[in-house]
Amino acid sequence: MMRSMAFRKTKNHLMTLLMLTATVAVLVPLGLIFFHILKMGFSSLSLDFFTQIPKPTGEEGGGMANGMLGSLIMIAGASLIGLPVGIFGAIYLAEFGGSKVSTSIRFAADVLSGTPSIITGMVAYTLLVVPMKGFSGLAGSVALAMIMIPIVLRTTEEQLKMVPGSLREASLALGVPLWRTSLKVTLRSALSGVLTGVLLAIARISGETAPLLFTSLGNQFWSTDITAPMAAIPLQIFNFAIAPYEDWHRLAWAGALVLVTIMFCLSLTARYFGRSRHNG
């Protein structure tokens, strides 16, 4: 009896240790990334980084201000396209669907969200860059929207389905049409959860590089024209990191730090909204 007890205890400790090791193995790379980006990026951050555009080769200094602006414009554009499509599509699936059509839409969305993002870029290239005879911020926005739509669609649908049916019925029984009920009661009740999904989708696309390579291309100068090539932070990081200049590498690290910080903040905000829903 005592021996088997001791054996079980040893086994318990061993398993605990194993799982602890696995957890550490997960956390170490994450910690290393953060540590490395902080170490390399922080020293290169300066006011210039946020206000200047890249300097010509050989000149010191410069920043990624045009990339930040470009990213902002393209993310805004992608949201403008992707959010209405994703959210209204989700309302359809959750409230009006229930047929074979909905099942196919769901399946298509799942496939789309699993599609490598470089393919999304190629599609946007064929659809927009080729006919428009040039790379553009618009094409970049469309490519990003294509990544955004399935994420927003599925998370929103899940949130809408969690709204108790009794609320929907309460509204309908008051003589409120179904579409108004969907918007003002169901969507309203699921709002914080929907917002979480939206923020996570934005965080996801703000770091996408591959779909922009074919579409917005990048730009060394200020550009706010969505029909012209446009700079973006991930693109600039890519271009600067593969260049053979030490000071460009430093700029790339600073860009990486800014990008990671933005995504970190977006995820934190998303978590905040997610949590307040469960408590309230």
Place this chain on the structure above:
Amino acid sequence: MTDKVQLEEVNIHFGKTHAVKDISMSFPENSVTAIIGPSGCGKSTLLRSINRMHDLVPSARVTGKILLDNGDIYGRGVDPVSIRRRVGMVFQKPNPFPAMSIYDNVVAGYKLNGRMARAEADEIVESCLKRVALWDEVKDRLKTNAMTLSGGQQQRLCIARTIAVKPEVILMDEPASALDPISTLKIEELIEELKTRYTIIIVTHNMQQAARVSDYTAFLYIGELIECGETKKIFTTPEQKQTEDYITGRFG
């Protein structure tokens, strides 16, 4: 007394399940009719067909006629939304809108359908809350969230919300079954009060409650209408053996 709602050979199917079988009966105006029967006998299903709540369930099929003031609510071209404005509903579990204040809940029927004038809203809120005897309890905190109220208060708020949109008929689906005895008593007093203006149809599994609040009673068993008539008669000298067995507690 005229009949406000009449059912003519109403059948309700959910897919292959035949939930309500060939029911014909009428509900007199400005009276309370109770629908009683054991669990699963189709009483809630029947009730929900009277304001077309089954329209949202794809597998549900309602046949026969349901006449509201002699007009078939399932007739061609009849908008279910317009029917629901005339036939309000109070549910088993109090379901105020959780994101809204007490005030907004009362006028939810108006606000969800568009905007309304402030003065008019104030008036409706006060009069409806007074009629459900909730005004004195909440008048100092109208702007607080409706979920801060007790269960019984929430249910009275839901009734206030229902009468705020001026329905003609009020359907009540076991409105007091989730409440404590004191709250139940208040709801029953309220029903007594409301019948002067509305036609009330109440589903209940509590026979004492049916006997207390209703003028007419219908007894349903496995989807069929066994007997209906004046409550006094149903509870004292029922014609059917099954009814007698049920109300004396021999089954159900």
